[in-house]
Amino acid sequence: MLSPWLLASPFKSKSRLEAENAALRHQLIVLRRKLRGRVRLTNSDRWFFVPLYRWFPSTLQVLTIIQPETLVRWHRAGFRCYWRWKSRSRGGRPQIESDLRALIRRMSIENPLWGAPRIHGKLLKLGFEVAQSSVSKYMVKRRGPPSQGWRTRLRNHAPDIAAMDLFIAPTVGIDLLYAFVIVRLDRRDLVWINVTTNPTAEWIAR
Structure with a gap:
């Protein structure tokens, strides 16, 4: 009876098959240089398998000389080392006494x-x-009186707040119209609207 992995192999992507073949070839290289029946892995071997596993997790299925848990442990250790190096101290202003x-x-x-x-x-x-x-x-941080939140402020002052916007509206004749709109936030009432083809500072101020 064929295994599901063999049945699914013809449907794998080309890059995934190449990654798994690379993992198999590198395992053969490691096995050829083993001494006295013991497989010795160097740091370059680990640096080969870890990025390969990161890009193609399916390579765990073809590993034979190392346990998949070992490879995952290497990957996590490398991740920790990278971010430890990334967050290292880079000098800056010295701390005061x-x-x-x-x-x-x-x-x-x-x-x-x-x-x-x-x-x-x-x-x-x-x-x-x-x-x-x-x-x-x-300095000692002092807590001031609690201020009202944005929702409370908006609810209290909505009748006196208006929103304005200047936007472009294309026409059927492929022209551009510049529209200036002011809307009251309380009841979404339209306070002002005007359209022009040549907006200027004087037109907006008026």
Whole structure:
């Protein structure tokens, strides 16, 4: 009885068959260089199988010298190494000392009306070379009164809000008309509409 994999093989895409053939050929290369009955895989072998598995997961079906779980583990380890390298520190502004951070916090607590520019100026007078953005970063963040959300603001002020738009409308004669529309948001009432073939700043202002 033929296996489902053999029955489905004639219907595979050309690139998928080439990938599986490449995996088989590379396994033969590894088997030819084995010593004393033990298969030795190098880093180049791992770097060959991992991208091949990433592009064509079906190569797991033709692996014989390594377990599919091993290949998946290599792929995950490579993924972690890549993103560890991607998120590595690339220098930048050095971190300020803990004493200076504590001083910034103390000044912001004892002087609640002082903002970052004023604290930054005081620190410069004291001889501390620090950026204003760093001062703002280490200041104590105070919570203000809760503000109304966008939905509440829109509901409260909808009668006084209007939306406007300037858009292009092509005509049957392949001409372009420029339309200027103003709509009141409360009841979607059309407040103003005008059309021109030559929009100018004066026309829009009028």
